[in-house]
Amino acid sequence: MTFVAPTEEKTYAGTTTYRRPARPYERFMQEQDIPVHRGIGVRDVRELELRPWARLGGNAAFIQPDGTDGQWGMFVIEVPGRGTTNQERHLYEELFFVIEGRGTTEVWLEGSRRVQRFEWGAGSMFAIPPNAFHRIVNGSADRALLLAGNNAPPIMNIFKSESFIFDNPARLVDLAADGDYYRPPEDILADPVRGRAMWRTNLVPDVVDVDLPLDNERSPGYRRVEPHMATDAFFCFIGQHEPGRYSKAHRHPSGAVLICVKGEGYTYTWPREAGPRPWETGQEHLVKRQEYVSVGMVSAAPGGGDWYHQHFATGADGVRLLVWDGSGRSYYGWGAPGEELIASRVSVQQGGRSIDYEDEDPHIRREYVRQLERRGIASRMP
Ligand SMILES: [Fe+2]
Known part of the structure; x- marks a missing residue:
């Protein structure tokens, strides 16, 4: 497009209204081909439409509540009975809250044979540190439903490179060698x-x-x-x-x-x-x-x-x-x-x-x- 300078009839440059383009994280969501639910809230996450998600496996949807765009992201994922998610790692941190089901999560670092494994059930919450491989294993015959929150949006919006974010050998955390990284809290x-x-x-x-x-x-x-x-x-x-x-x-x-x-x-x-x-x-x-x-x-x-x-x-x-x-x-x-x-x-x-x-x-x-x-x-x- 060629720039048009202000004139006497139209005294300003550019248009008065415009549509904000999608940022890299928002384009990433669109490319995943699963629903993106927006609004000020959700009455019940269980009522949201999910669709098969090739990246992680299972059925999933993004949720992007009003006001959180560009700040942090959320998705809900259903892991079928006896199913697992595909393993992944990424440069952002991620939290999971278990809505339904029972299972285990495996977490490990590149080049390490030591896998941290812990159990969870409905109501559990756990954190995946940045760039740790992780995989969710549904241990029961019933579906598991998990809500995930992460700070993918700012990371993706800055670096704009999926290989840098999802396939990066950097070691950013130490998952304690004695295996207690996932010990529940003891003291307040x-x-x-x-x-x-x-x-x-x-x-x-x-x-x-x-x-x-x-x-x-x-x-x-x-x-x-x-x-x-x-x-x-x-x-x-x-x-x-x-x-x-x-x-x-x-x-x-x-x-x-x-x-x-x-x-x-x-x-x-x-x-x-x-x-x-x-x-x-x-x-x-x-x-x-x-x-x-x-x-x-x-x-x-x-x-x-x-x-x-x-x-x-x-x-x-x-x-x-x-x-x-x-x-x-x-x-x-x-x-x-x-x-x-x-x-x-x-x-x-x-x-x-x-x-x-x-x-x-x-x-x-x-x-x-x-x-x-x-x-x-x-x-x-x-
Ligand atoms: Fe508040």
Whole structure:
């Protein structure tokens, strides 16, 4: 195309509207010829259409929740009974959460005969460090269904070479020679920056039912732990709201996706510009809502910029959320290194990012109580 300089009639260069071209990772997804599911969330991952995937074997689909484009990727894969995935390695880190089934995973490094092998079942989560070969083995006659998250998008968007990413001899990790790389967590530690509960592990046997330490950040009785896995390039935490309770709203840029692993609920999310009381101020049309059961998901901040989000437990057992953010950005918030940051639980008035219950839009409490009444569950909100 030849460049056309501005004229008196058309005073600007270029067009006013345009379509964003697909980036390398997005082209990679298209070439895989399996479905790509987009949107602010998914009510239940089990309802998604899957198709045979030549690369890994089994049936699969990509999921790219709104706001996560270019930051990190996700796919769901069904491994048939007694089946295995094709072995692969890649320069990005990958996490798996087991939705259904039972099996083992094998992990090894190039040139090493030592294979790390560990078992998993429904509710397990494990990490594959960058450039380790791995293969998923379904040990039962029933299908296994796994959700994977990885930071393939930035790696592919920068290097643009499949052979560099998938066939690279670099050794980036050491899978401990004594074979305990995949030992489940034993002690709850304090994260070295903020002092919140942390595990150092590459395998969590049961994300769904493991006891969680008290945190209280987002709602009274809220429980939370951060598993720091593999090379720590992929942020995750497990959080649980008690029955009859909901989180305070808080805001930040996109990246995090909440995966409901137990119970059911819904999430409201709205742009910062709509203010702390969007219903009262006539900005209701800017609020998005996602309902989910186990295993559904929602993008915490589906648009650009800061978005508020607020999560509501409507199940008799409350709601447990596994939060993934493969961008790694939200580990410790946003800002320059060394800059003093304020915990996100602190209210907006005091320089934080949360809306206190007494300052929230009255619609929120009314709606929540209505939802609970419909299910015969008592509100336990202060
Ligand atoms: Fe958040």
